[in-house]
Amino acid sequence: MKIRDIESERIKNLPIYMFQEINSRKLQLRREGKDIVDFGMGNPDKPPPTPVIEKLKEVLKDPKVHRYSVSKGIFNLRKEIVNWYIKRFGVKLDPEEEAIVCIGSKEGISHLALAIFDKGDVVLVPNPTYPSHLYSAIISGATIYDMPLTKENNFIPDLSQPIYDRFPKPKAMILSYPNNPTTQIVNLDFFKEVVRYAKKNDLIVIHDIAYSEIYFSDECKPHSFLEVDGAKSIGIEFYSLSKTYNMAGWRVGFAVGNKYIIRALAKLKSYYDYGIFTPIQVAAICALRIDEKYIEDVRETYKRRRDVLVEGLNKIGWNVEKPKATMYIWAEIPEKFKKLGSMKFSLYLLENANIAVSPGVGFGKYGEGYVRFALVENENRIKQAIRSLKKIFNS
Ligand SMILES: Cc1ncc(COP(=O)(O)O)c(C=O)c1O
Known part of the structure; x- marks a missing residue:
């Protein structure tokens, strides 16, 4: 037995974790002192009740x-x-x-x-x-x-x-x-x-x-x-x-x-x-058992963030629709960048706009051509991200 081949058949052939590349690059940039606006993971940022x-x-x-x-x-x-x-x-x-x-x-x-x-x-x-x-x-x-x-x-x-x-x-x-x-x-x-x-x-x-x-x-x-x-x-x-x-x-x-x-x-x-x-x-x-008011506030927070992000993206020429539910935006990659594919486009956003998103292909091959924004940054940070995106879109 070679210790380096220790993985079971069950896990040996698992496909590579598509978000890994983005995540490690994000950590590296953060360590270098970059302020990354992180729309990557659906990891809620507000406190529990x-x-x-x-x-x-x-x-x-x-x-x-x-x-x-x-x-x-x-x-x-x-x-x-x-x-x-x-x-x-x-x-x-x-x-x-x-x-x-x-x-x-x-x-x-x-x-x-x-x-x-x-x-x-x-x-x-x-x-x-x-x-x-x-x-x-x-x-x-x-x-x-x-x-x-x-x-x-x-x-x-x-x-x-x-x-x-x-x-x-x-x-x-x-x-x-x-x-x-x-x-x-x-x-x-x-x-x-x-x-x-x-x-x-x-x-x-x-x-x-x-x-x-x-x-x-x-x-x-x-x-x-x-x-x-x-x-x-x-x-x-x-x-x-x-x-x-x-x-x-x-x-x-x-x-x-x-x-x-x-x-x-x-x-x-x-x-x-x-x-x-x-x-x-x-x-x-x-x-x-929590009062419905708490959940209404959660919905309200995501709705406001959704509106700032979608309206901001549309203003700079990235046309996306407002989702009816969830804490995400599923955004088709603009024509100008489409040929990069979702992985390279996400890395490009990370390197050039200090924005982390999830590449669509990470969710399966039919997710190619899209990136996902998780609404886990506040409105000011979303506006900051839009300003950075605008620069890339205009360049
Ligand atoms: C569709 C879906 N199911 C389940 C989960 C994970 O939920 P939990 O934190 O309860 O494991 C997620 C997390 O992003 C999700 O998007």
Whole structure:
């Protein structure tokens, strides 16, 4: 055995992490003293709700809460998750069998793939997509069929396309709306079609609603796919506290839906972890109960940033649309720079305008031709970025 070949087959062939090059260059420039306006990662910059922090502090003092927790989440948090689903979507769930707490939804999505996919299983994965949707399936040994999300299909997979009926038959389909990175939203009719399609083709559906609370008008208020009759018999949904409550570092997410899928995930997790630190789970209950005003302020902040960024870009000749939801702008690379490709264009912005964005190709090959801005810088910093961009656009 050569120690340098130590990697398992499972990870050896993982594709290179496309954001790595940008990230290392960004760090290097920062160390050289450059002020980089960072729109790269969807890492919220605002504080969590004050009562959530206070609750954490209070619970920490209890000597009983420092032991191992419960892998699938403490019952009271699962009960609160179920209450949240009723309140927000009118969907009824059983906290014992149909809800599980995850160490962030990324952990849940990744372990779910290991729990339900075998080598050779086929998974329909949107492209572009949040990278864990793809890599978790690849690590599990599954084969991927792309579901391209392009301008032509309005970033929504066309389920009537024959590609999805290929042999071998897919076992599962991953979806996520409001969508990262394309920002697209869908209505309930689309989810009805998804459930019909899944039943007809004997597929399970894994839906990720990390951005369900970040929308910019009431007409665009996102739905849960579980609102559709019968959805629970074919799928599950992941949610995250990272974005809505600015708690990305706390690592709290959950999955709800079909009890057999939840059971498989719980089984695998029981071998891997002892659950999130109990005080964090108790504070998460407090987050799910937080006054709607806090979430309205979160939406308002992203909306203002969205407006400053989109209007600023349009003014300098980079035409982009205002997204209806999410904390991102999915911007088609202007004609003048298109031939560079999204990776080189992102590096070019970093070197010449001190701006970090995510190259579209990092989300999958159909993301080529785009870059993603995450709205995690304040309005003044966004204006500073626009001024730097203007110089490049005029040169
Ligand atoms: C679609 C989507 N799902 C899940 C996550 C990760 O969420 P968590 O912090 O709960 O792991 C992200 C983070 O960017 C995301 O964009």
